[in-house]
Amino acid sequence: MKTEKILGRVGRGRSGSMASLEQENSPLIHRRTATQVLNKGKEAANKIKCLLQESFPSEDHGKNSMIGFLNEEILDSFSEALIILTSEGAPETPLDQASTPCSDEQGSDHSSKKRKVQSGRRNGYRRRAHPYASTRVLSKTMDDGRTWRKYGQKDIFSSKHPRSYFRCTHKYDQDCQATRQVQRSEDDPSMYVITYIGEHTCRDPTKSPHLLPPSHQRPPFIISFGLETAQDDQQEPQSNSPHSSILKQESDEEVVSDPSPGSSASEFLMLPDLGTFEQSAPMAPYMETVLDQCDVMSDVHSSNSCLDMEFEIPFELNEIDDVFSLDHDKLFPD
DNA sequence: TGTATTTGACCGGT
DNA sequence: ACCGGTCAAATACA
Known part of the structure; x- marks a missing residue:
């Protein structure tokens, strides 16, 4: 119903696959997909690492080491995220914890037609997370x-x-x-x-x-x-x-x-x-x-x-x- | 019918 | 608690 419309229009997910997944309302599936995505990213970062090593075989000082360092950071981040995601005690994935817009309508107060925002609509809401200038x-x-x-x-x-x-x-x-x-x-x-x-x-x-x-x-x-x-x-x-x-x-x-x-x-x-x-x-x-x-x-x-x-x-x-x-x-x- | 805007609600930071 | 940034339903528009 409404959810579909929102997803279609706004496309909250970063990719089409994410968006379609959100319709499933399954934290488990979300986690699995997030894991896949992270694995992909990790793979890519690994490739970059290899390529860097090929391009700058011997040395790793100065800017090259910086690139390498940052690459390591990326890899670490992916690894950490994967660990968090795959650890059994992990709560509903943080990013997706709110991805059940319809499921938790405990109040189910549809009475007022003025939009009532369910808790959980803030799907991965991040505020000022970026250090952008x-x-x-x-x-x-x-x-x-x-x-x-x-x-x-x-x-x-x-x-x-x-x-x-x-x-x-x-x-x-x-x-x-x-x-x-x-x-x-x-x-x-x-x-x-x-x-x-x-x-x-x-x-x-x-x-x-x-x-x-x-x-x-x-x-x-x-x-x-x-x-x-x-x-x-x-x-x-x-x-x-x-x-x-x-x-x-x-x-x-x-x-x-x-x-x-x-x-x-x-x-x-x-x-x-x-x-x-x-x-x-x-x-x-x-x-x-x-x-x-x-x-x-x-x-x-x-x-x-x-x-x-x-x-x-x-x-x-x-x-x-x-x-x-x-x-x-x-x-x-x- | 699809896209953009409006606007009240939600949420994080302080 | 307040303020400001973002979300998203409703609405307007092409």
Whole structure:
């Protein structure tokens, strides 16, 4: 009945198989499937490990060791999750504990047609689990060239204007974690304060992947898992519509740094020349990425739900291609 | 009919 | 307990 509709539309599961499984309402099946998925991931991580060893046979210092280390972390995480899942005493799997939307209708109060949310509807609800950085932008328009889907609006306690919440349209089809919050500016209601959280890991088909800035403009290269750093490079200066300006870059935990000396007094970091923002805009994701590196690195351990790892490597992008493309066939033999 | 938005409820962090 | 972020049923729209 309703459940089917929700599942079909919203697609809460990360994959089709997950969604279909949810209809079964069986914690056991959920666990089994989760185990399979985790095994898959573990397998993939193992392959990466092998490939790394082939690519960097002898040494394991410097960046290679970092890659290896992170790979080990991934493997460990998978292993741990598997242990938790398969241990007999494991309670209903945490992620799925709430996946019985219909089964526990103890109250069964269907009387009011106003939606009554059963306990357990929050299927794997995670709040602020990601250590994503946020980028605040002041814009005249909400349109930034990206496709967003509004998922909520809130009146904010200390604010005159409500805040709207958007997620990337490709959240479910491409597992893109980018979200943004839009609120009218207190000072200038004709402007929007847009806070971007997370980065696009999706490839928006409406966008052409050609706008890579020249390599000399890029910061040292960053491999990003979960964050879109590399991919976003290829996209239009998304968050940076011609009208917008970056105001502030901050991590979730703290303001990492203020790249412009002397601007600390202002709440936001204003770019010097808004007219040329379109040109400077592509650097925004890089700035953010670079600024976030420390935080993200330090958060790798604590974040199991999403792999947000990025690290700096000192070789050119095409060298990365060399490294990874030669592995591609092995990784994806079909 | 499928997709997007609205909006009250739920839930986590503080 | 409060606030803010997210979920998801209901609704609007194409």
